[in-house]
Amino acid sequence: MFQTPREVIIGGRGNTKRIVIGGKQPVTIQTMWKEGITDVYNDSNALNSIIDRIRELQLLGCDILRFAVPDENSAKSLIALSSLTDMPLVADIHFDYRLALQCAKGNISVIRINPGNIGERSRVEQVVQACKDNNIAIRIGVNTGSLPKDLEEKVLNNTISRAEALSETAAREVAVFDELNFSQVVVSMKASSVKETIDANECFAQKYSVPLHIGVTEAGPLIGGIVKSTLAFSTLLNEGIGSTIRVSLSSSPTNEVIAGREILRECNKREGGVQIVSCPRCGRLGFDVHGFIDRWQTELLSMKKNITVAVMGCVVNGPGEGKHADLGITGTGEKAIIFKKGKVIRTVDAKDADNAFREEIELF
Ligand code: SF4
Numbered sequence: 001m002f003q004t005p006r007e008v009i010i011g012g013r014g015n016t017k018r019i020v021i022g023g024k025q026p027v028t029i030q031t032m033w034k035e036g037i038t039d040v041y042n043d044s045n046a047l048n049s050i051i052d053r054i055r056e057l058q059l060l061g062c063d064i065l066r067f068a069v070p071d072e073n074s075a076k077s078l079i080a081l082s083s084l085t086d087m088p089l090v091a092d093i094h095f096d097y098r099l100a101l102q103c104a105k106g107n108i109s110v111i112r113i114n115p116g117n118i119g120e121r122s123r124v125e126q127v128v129q130a131c132k133d134n135n136i137a138i139r140i141g142v143n144t145g146s147l148p149k150d151l152e153e154k155v156l157n158n159t160i161s162r163a164e165a166l167s168e169t170a171a172r173e174v175a176v177f178d179e180l181n182f183s184q185v186v187v188s189m190k191a192s193s194v195k196e197t198i199d200a201n202e203c204f205a206q207k208y209s210v211p212l213h214i215g216v217t218e219a220g221p222l223i224g225g226i227v228k229s230t231l232a233f234s235t236l237l238n239e240g241i242g243s244t245i246r247v248s249l250s251s252s253p254t255n256e257v258i259a260g261r262e263i264l265r266e267c268n269k270r271e272g273g274v275q276i277v278s279c280p281r282c283g284r285l286g287f288d289v290h291g292f293i294d295r296w297q298t299e300l301l302s303m304k305k306n307i308t309v310a311v312m313g314c315v316v317n318g319p320g321e322g323k324h325a326d327l328g329i330t331g332t333g334e335k336a337i338i339f340k341k342g343k344v345i346r347t348v349d350a351k352d353a354d355n356a357f358r359e360e361i362e363l364f
Contacts (some may be wrong), residue, residue, distance in 0.1 A: 079106025
């Protein structure tokens, strides 16, 4: 019913990791950098600090990272970053095809640009040629706010749905690249409604084999955004639609990546890594579950270990409910208790909880 997406190669030049998306390849996770990079191209401290943060995102499971490139200096910064990391980077460009040509000179893996925004045909041809010459993929992104006039009118006349218009808009953009014999294209169609996102992606995937980057745009703050993205992604991923995902949140890239990996795990699209199970906490608590999770979540999820960790609020229910976990921690107030598969292996003063936990997890 839905087309198998063709494969598109992301990265692979220089030191950059090579990722294949589409086909039967694992679904990849993306996020977007949330700060401007205009001023960092000649500031090695600033560049190195970004590289450190990119490494953290990589450890968490981020496969591809996108940067907005609104001006020439941002392009210079992105090119500088691309020589310092093996993370495949995406240059997000609106309107100015010259920025795309500039970025293509660096080690950029994907250019996000829409032919409809670039203007005359010769400009599109130049961008495509630069991408062909440098093995750069192109991501086309269309959203409900920027439909072509004729399609918007059809939507207003109820001739077609907004989702169908979105799919048709993407198909028109892809057709331009087909004419130029360029197939390394990924499409994203975004609406802020879950239903429109699902419908548009289903509509497109019935007809075309172009890999889809799925996302709900303007999904909202942390909780609302994760709810919307989970609903949309789980439906699409379970239908086999979606080669790469981004959970778009009014929150940090770290939270976007964590949300993405949890969705993929629950949809059986990604395995391995540390899985955290934890209790919500209640009046029986003898251990500060929330504080421990806040301190440890990012570090645990960045570990290259395939284990389940339980963080439970009390000894009454903690070890029992966490008995399937490889390692768990709970407490009685003054004491912290560490357990494995439900069996207590260590009791320490509460103040030593983190150190004892670290010693135990390092044994895995
Ligand atoms: Fe409450 Fe204990 Fe259950 Fe946590 S494990 S929710 S503290 S009873």
